[in-house]
Amino acid sequence: MPRSFQHYAPALLLAGLAACAAPPATNPALGAAQQRLSRDQQDPVIREKANAALTGAEQAVTAAGIAFRDNDPTALQHQLYLADRQLATAEAEGRTATSRAEAASQARNDAELGAYKTRETDEGTLVSLYGLPFEEGQATLRPGAALRLQPLADYLKTHPDRQVMVRGNSDSAGSPAVNQALSQSRADAVRDFLVSAGVPPDRVKAQGLGAEFPLASNATAAGRQANRRVDVVIEPPSSTAALPAGR
Structure with a gap:
């Protein structure tokens, strides 16, 4: 070795x-x-x-x-x-x-939004603005709409961390293009009220859905009136997802 x-x-x-x-x-x-x-x-x-x-x-x-x-x-x-x-x-x-x-x-939401019918969805709290119907072919809020919308505006002002999507809906009378434009105008009308009531405009978007999501049959006058409506989606505070495109 x-x-x-x-x-x-x-x-x-x-x-x-x-x-x-x-x-x-x-x-x-x-x-x-x-x-x-x-x-x-x-x-x-x-x-x-x-x-x-x-x-x-x-x-x-x-x-x-x-x-x-x-x-x-x-x-x-x-x-x-x-x-x-x-x-x-x-x-x-x-x-x-x-x-x-x-x-x-959820309990606080139920108490504060007691004037409305609400339910929880994947997107957030869906507020159905029943009692806020629109005339056929019109997007102007009726007299007395302020009484119906003010509690929602008050809620949003006391919850500055909540983003909102206002969604307009129409009945099926008329062409799809007309219905989409009309539903957008209805959503804009509610959005404009909320902003005028003190909700910051960057927190509220509006989207027209046309006649795609009816609540009732469009074969009757009562059904068409129910479908001429506006829903509001209030996102949860923790949500960081972007709202769909809209005004």
Whole structure:
């Protein structure tokens, strides 16, 4: 054996043994726990409503990292289990808080918009302005419309975080082009009232839908009158989606 190799052989042997004994550079379970903790820490509801569980999870993840560096698989497994339990608790508390907040918001909406028929949709709160009919072929608000629309304007002024889409509808009398233009004019009329009542114009858009979404049959006068209407969609405060194109 060459003398130079004999000189380095012990060092190479020790290096090889150390490499065999060293733990892996990463641990998938630990990495997943760290990512989950980071995600939950960025959730404002969890931070506020589940701070104790979140702190416990952070401590467990930190201890798991130490156990991993110390090549202690038993301690690592135990701390990862504790972290999982604490994170599950934090996430459950966050969901509960969110559900309660949504229920409270719906209750407030019901109370404040009690003058209207409302229902929740994927887009937000749909307010049906029944009792605000239009004459056939007309887009002018009837006398007394202010009494019908003022509660909606008051609600919007006290909820400055809500964006609004006003949607005009028509009956099927006339051509589709005429009906679309007429429904747009009706939506514009309601929008203009809301703006004149103090709602900032950049929060209210208007869209004409023509006769595409009837509430009743257009075969009768009563049905056509019901279809000449305006609906208002009030977006939820958390929504960041852009409103459809409209005035």
